[in-house]
Amino acid sequence: MSGPELATEEGVITYLKSTPFVAEKVTQLTGGTGNYTYRIHLQASYAGRNSVVLKHAKPYVKNAKSIPFAIERQKLEAEVMAKTKRFLPPDSIVTVPTVHLFDEEACVIIMDDCGEGVPTLKELLLANPPSVEIGQAIGSAIGEFLAFFHTRGTLEKELTDLVSGNAAGRQISSWVTYGRLVSTLSGKDNIPALSDPPLEVLKDVLDRIDTSSKEIIERALTTNESIVMGDFWPGNILVSLSPDGKEVKRLYVIDWEMSKLGIAGWDVGQFSAEIHLIRRFHPDRETVASATLSAFLKAYGAHAGASVKEGDVARTALTHVGAHLITWTPRVQWGEKEKTREVIEEGVKYYLEGTSNVIQDLHQSIVGKLYQ
Numbered sequence: 001m002s003g004p005e006l007a008t009e010e011g012v013i014t015y016l017k018s019t020p021f022v023a024e025k026v027t028q029l030t031g032g033t034g035n036y037t038y039r040i041h042l043q044a045s046y047a048g049r050n051s052v053v054l055k056h057a058k059p060y061v062k063n064a065k066s067i068p069f070a071i072e073r074q075k076l077e078a079e080v081m082a083k084t085k086r087f088l089p090p091d092s093i094v095t096v097p098t099v100h101l102f103d104e105e106a107c108v109i110i111m112d113d114c115g116e117g118v119p120t121l122k123e124l125l126l127a128n129p130p131s132v133e134i135g136q137a138i139g140s141a142i143g144e145f146l147a148f149f150h151t152r153g154t155l156e157k158e159l160t161d162l163v164s165g166n167a168a169g170r171q172i173s174s175w176v177t178y179g180r181l182v183s184t185l186s187g188k189d190n191i192p193a194l195s196d197p198p199l200e201v202l203k204d205v206l207d208r209i210d211t212s213s214k215e216i217i218e219r220a221l222t223t224n225e226s227i228v229m230g231d232f233w234p235g236n237i238l239v240s241l242s243p244d245g246k247e248v249k250r251l252y253v254i255d256w257e258m259s260k261l262g263i264a265g266w267d268v269g270q271f272s273a274e275i276h277l278i279r280r281f282h283p284d285r286e287t288v289a290s291a292t293l294s295a296f297l298k299a300y301g302a303h304a305g306a307s308v309k310e311g312d313v314a315r316t317a318l319t320h321v322g323a324h325l326i327t328w329t330p331r332v333q334w335g336e337k338e339k340t341r342e343v344i345e346e347g348v349k350y351y352l353e354g355t356s357n358v359i360q361d362l363h364q365s366i367v368g369k370l371y372q
Helices: 009-016 073-087 121-127 133-154 159-162 168-175 181-186 203-222 264-281 281-302 312-331 337-354
Strands: 023-028 036-047 049-056 064-068 100-104 108-112 226-228 237-241 248-253 260-261
Touching: 009 023, 009 049, 023 260, 049 226, 064 237, 073 100, 073 133, 073 159, 073 168, 108 260, 121 133, 121 237, 121 264, 121 281, 133 159, 133 226, 133 237, 133 281, 159 260, 168 181, 168 203, 168 237, 168 312, 181 203, 181 312, 181 337, 203 264, 203 337, 226 264, 264 312, 264 337, 312 337
Parallel strands: none
Antiparallel strands: 023 036, 036 049, 049 108, 100 108, 226 260, 237 248
């Protein structure tokens, strides 16, 4: 790529001089790990907006430059957001940002700014938790949206054709969670929370996880069962509330570069696992977190159709909750060591239940609200 270096605020300011988005000020946004993201305060308003967001991709993960990340993800994300926006109901509280410019050569997306100071759902639940009623409203809206995206989106041939080529997304999603299960539990990854003493996991359990995880990865790499968002967690959902905090104005789902054909239960499981982590490590947030999760699962189950009733989504979601708790809990420093180990052991239990017939009634599982 020729032109200014867009990994710096100064380079972004220079780049924008040749666009309709000339900047008064540029501020790099925190929170993302894969790309460079900035809030652009405009010299002149654009379509009634005084600010927009610019996202710039490199052929690697921003916070881990040794990990390759195909640059084609940028075009995929821009097109998925645009196509998804077109088929969403106009009255949907949950939406995606409008893309105003996509520069394929510079690997730049310029999109709606969802609002300065608008928190992610994770930030909201941790820092300034809303009422239980607002948590329920958020959970219901998100569950209905995800079910609609899975069911309606899978029928949109133009959209499924677009994401079907995202082989890198399939590989990354599979490896970061399922490809690291055994190495996490065995101590091979040398994670401090799981050493001194080593986590005690029986060899036959490790063998079962090794066998089943390879089977799951193979399925994820080859299935065409559903379109999936691919990174559906509370950190990718922005929450705009009314000034008094008593009404949900808008929910924005961001970061669509992992969209692909895959396993619908993974989206459900990832969101569920992250909300569960909030209530496990922050007991004072348990009431609103549980209300949000229950409402999410009920709404998804009510709108997703036969796949939930037949059990596959619930079982794959339960498995994914377990896998997520195992792989991610010790890597993001949720809390103190003993609690981390306790949650990982809980994850092993969920994973084994999801991949076996140990649990006969999914209604009683952590994702059982899918059936209510």
